Amino acid sequence: MKKLINKADDVTAEQLHGLGLAHLDIEVHHDPAFVSVVGGAKDRVAVISGGGSGHEPLHGGFVGMGMLDAACPGQVFTSPTPDQMYAAAKEVAGEKGVLQIVKNYTGDVLNFQMAADMLRDDGISMRNIIIDDDVALKDSLYTAGRRGLGTTIIAEKVCGAAAREGYDLDQMAALCRKVNLYGKSMGVALTSCTTPQNGKPSFELGADEIEIGIGIHGEPGVERIKIKTADEVTEILADHIFEDEAYTRKLSEWDSAKGDWVDSEVTDITFSSGDEAIAIVNGMGGTPVSELYTVYAKLAEIAGRHGVKIIRNLVGNYITSLEMAGCSLTLVKVDDEILRLYDAPVNTPALRWGV
Amino acid sequence: MKKLINKADDVTAEQLHGLGLAHLDIEVHHDPAFVSVVGGAKDRVAVISGGGSGHEPLHGGFVGMGMLDAACPGQVFTSPTPDQMYAAAKEVAGEKGVLQIVKNYTGDVLNFQMAADMLRDDGISMRNIIIDDDVALKDSLYTAGRRGLGTTIIAEKVCGAAAREGYDLDQMAALCRKVNLYGKSMGVALTSCTTPQNGKPSFELGADEIEIGIGIHGEPGVERIKIKTADEVTEILADHIFEDEAYTRKLSEWDSAKGDWVDSEVTDITFSSGDEAIAIVNGMGGTPVSELYTVYAKLAEIAGRHGVKIIRNLVGNYITSLEMAGCSLTLVKVDDEILRLYDAPVNTPALRWGV
Numbered sequence: 001m002k003k004l005i006n007k008a009d010d011v012t013a014e015q016l017h018g019l020g021l022a023h024l025d026i027e028v029h030h031d032p033a034f035v036s037v038v039g040g041a042k043d044r045v046a047v048i049s050g051g052g053s054g055h056e057p058l059h060g061g062f063v064g065m066g067m068l069d070a071a072c073p074g075q076v077f078t079s080p081t082p083d084q085m086y087a088a089a090k091e092v093a094g095e096k097g098v099l100q101i102v103k104n105y106t107g108d109v110l111n112f113q114m115a116a117d118m119l120r121d122d123g124i125s126m127r128n129i130i131i132d133d134d135v136a137l138k139d140s141l142y143t144a145g146r147r148g149l150g151t152t153i154i155a156e157k158v159c160g161a162a163a164r165e166g167y168d169l170d171q172m173a174a175l176c177r178k179v180n181l182y183g184k185s186m187g188v189a190l191t192s193c194t195t196p197q198n199g200k201p202s203f204e205l206g207a208d209e210i211e212i213g214i215g216i217h218g219e220p221g222v223e224r225i226k227i228k229t230a231d232e233v234t235e236i237l238a239d240h241i242f243e244d245e246a247y248t249r250k251l252s253e254w255d256s257a258k259g260d261w262v263d264s265e266v267t268d269i270t271f272s273s274g275d276e277a278i279a280i281v282n283g284m285g286g287t288p289v290s291e292l293y294t295v296y297a298k299l300a301e302i303a304g305r306h307g308v309k310i311i312r313n314l315v316g317n318y319i320t321s322l323e324m325a326g327c328s329l330t331l332v333k334v335d336d337e338i339l340r341l342y343d344a345p346v347n348t349p350a351l352r353w354g355v
Numbered sequence: 356m357k358k359l360i361n362k363a364d365d366v367t368a369e370q371l372h373g374l375g376l377a378h379l380d381i382e383v384h385h386d387p388a389f390v391s392v393v394g395g396a397k398d399r400v401a402v403i404s405g406g407g408s409g410h411e412p413l414h415g416g417f418v419g420m421g422m423l424d425a426a427c428p429g430q431v432f433t434s435p436t437p438d439q440m441y442a443a444a445k446e447v448a449g450e451k452g453v454l455q456i457v458k459n460y461t462g463d464v465l466n467f468q469m470a471a472d473m474l475r476d477d478g479i480s481m482r483n484i485i486i487d488d489d490v491a492l493k494d495s496l497y498t499a500g501r502r503g504l505g506t507t508i509i510a511e512k513v514c515g516a517a518a519r520e521g522y523d524l525d526q527m528a529a530l531c532r533k534v535n536l537y538g539k540s541m542g543v544a545l546t547s548c549t550t551p552q553n554g555k556p557s558f559e560l561g562a563d564e565i566e567i568g569i570g571i572h573g574e575p576g577v578e579r580i581k582i583k584t585a586d587e588v589t590e591i592l593a594d595h596i597f598e599d600e601a602y603t604r605k606l607s608e609w610d611s612a613k614g615d616w617v618d619s620e621v622t623d624i625t626f627s628s629g630d631e632a633i634a635i636v637n638g639m640g641g642t643p644v645s646e647l648y649t650v651y652a653k654l655a656e657i658a659g660r661h662g663v664k665i666i667r668n669l670v671g672n673y674i675t676s677l678e679m680a681g682c683s684l685t686l687v688k689v690d691d692e693i694l695r696l697y698d699a700p701v702n703t704p705a706l707r708w709g710v
Binding site: 004285286313320349350 | 358562
């Protein structure tokens with residue numbers, strides 16, 4: 001294992017320390033660990049997310065003006081604990097409450113739920129919305145239902161902007177749910193990755209093999225195939241996204257107004273001709289951005305073939321798996337509301353425009 | 356070799372194609388290949404750079420409002436040809452002429468000089484300024500004198516802003532020379548990298564070895580040592596930067612006013628207590644940004660020990676070596692002029708703020 005780290009047990013704390021030093025408008029807290037915007041979100045709905053480390057810049061790199069108010073990082077590939085979300089909410093939330101954006105991994109979902117229960121006792125309103133946009137699998141190693149992938153980034157961006165526009169908690173929850181249902185993602189791994197704790201690759205992949213539909217913790221995907229060209233790989237991933245049928249599932253959402261957990265039945269979209277979309281061509285950490293642009297060119301061509309126009313894009317490392325080589329594609333359909341909020345100013349370590 | 360590419364011979368053209376599709380305010384030209392801002396730079400001094408591909412986002416990712424007007428990419432790790440710079444200048448330049456920012460690699464320097472000669476015959480004023488900020492070595496495999504590294508990015512940013520402020524060509528040349536003399540860089544490789552053409556690692560590095568002072572083409576550095584902690588590696592790199600003595604050398608600059616090449620004798624700075632600086636903690640392509648923040652924390656501590664205050668920073672992949680793991684540190688001393696121009700709005704694929 002060759003990494004720029006000190007002690008395997010300290011990697012998350014040390015990275016957060018550097019993040020806080022580099023970006024003076026975000027604050028890093030330890031014990032419990034979370035990252036928050038200086039000044040909190042007292043005058044608006046607070047937006048909080050989190051999850052295992054190892055996916056940077058997600059989520060700490062998206063804390064800042066116009067996006068997340070706080071992020072709770074677990075250890076590498078490990079869910080954060082409820083006390084982290086609880087402390088983060090106590091730090092940043094005001095009377096307008098908290099929207100928790102939660103990627104659909106079993107540990108994350110349970111721990112964010114426990115945090116919501118703790119916050120209820122403190123009288124802090126909370127809604128939590130699950131992101132489950134990965135079209136690869138319906139169930140997997142770490143997840144009941146679909147996993148959360150790149151749509152999370154768009155949800156965080158759009159909801160952060162909505163909070164600044166004065167959306168209330170119900171409106172924020174509805175918006176976040178809509179973004180999730182408008183987004184579909186699919187990834188591929190060219191190599192494995194190594195957690196500092198284990199020191200060995202999380203899984204084995206042959207020298208000429210790639211894994212389609214990989215999870216961000218290296219959990220198994222849809223199929224393992226021989227390496228193909230960038231165009232062929234992009235076709236495979238994009239086909240899964242464009243051919244994915246509307247998917248109806250129950251998602252458990254905490255609803256402060258009802259004072260209880262509610263199973264909401266939701267159905268996502270399928271892409272159809274005339275749609276406009278935001279595309280993310282996301283690197284898994286070890287793939288050069290130059291290769292991602294080759295993938296983007298093919299994705300844009302395929303989208304055009306389906307009558308879908310990509311009107312905004314992010315090409316780079318946004319939701320990674322340590323130093324894994326590979327990429328994931330995300331397409332999120334946009335309407336006027338999503339586009340307006342996406343284009344609003346943002347100032348975070350990993351996304352910045354308009355300021 | 357596992358890469359998201361199609362044909363090894365087409366990688367540069369295909370990546371540029373994707374870049375142009377993703378960013379509608381930049382145009383991609385083929386035969387000869389270059390990237391330019393839509394609308395050119397007719398009303399201001401044009402800023403042009405270029406070099407081998409494989410270092411993305413450098414340089415194509417820095418084309419756009421407030422930074423480069425054009426970039427000329429060679430094949431992977433190969434200098435661009437003079438006809439590329441010539442065509443780029445013809446495309447974007449107006450009466451105020453062209454500043455060429457050239458990293459100090461022998462092939463790049465010669466070919467940018469040939470382009471200057473061709474442009475002279477067309478009556479286009481040109482100044483070329485060499486960036487040679489890598490403190491690792493005085494001479495190396497691809498270079499007479501020091502190599503060009505991360506200071507190039509700050510030079511491109513600052514000069515792009517200066518052009519929009521109305522600087523004339525002489526002022527631009529003086530500014531670019533100053534930035535070069537205010538900047539020092541040093542890198543480390545944890546792994547090798549593989550060019551698409553060769554299909555095999557450019558050099559061998561043992562499973563527990565790292566190379567200090569590596570070049571961006573994998574050319575040899577200062578020493579090969581056993582892997583150390585992030586803190587120790589950062590200390591080694593930073594020591595080279597902070598202990599580097601003022602270095603006097605002759606740089607060949609084309610001067611339109613004199614109608615000839617002039618060997619300018621220049622001396623760079625040493626950092627001293629009270630200095631303010633921009634820091635880049637640059638990933639070589641295959642190192643997660645999380646590790647770079649661990650490095651940043653240590654760099655900030657070391658800089659503080661020397662009385663140098665880092666007042667701006669970039670932490671991420673900016674000047675890479677394909678999928679190489681490792682990083683380079685760049686420190687550029689700032690004065691009021693450099694800081695004002697650095698903070699000015701920029702809108703490029705890889706750097707964006709203020710718009």
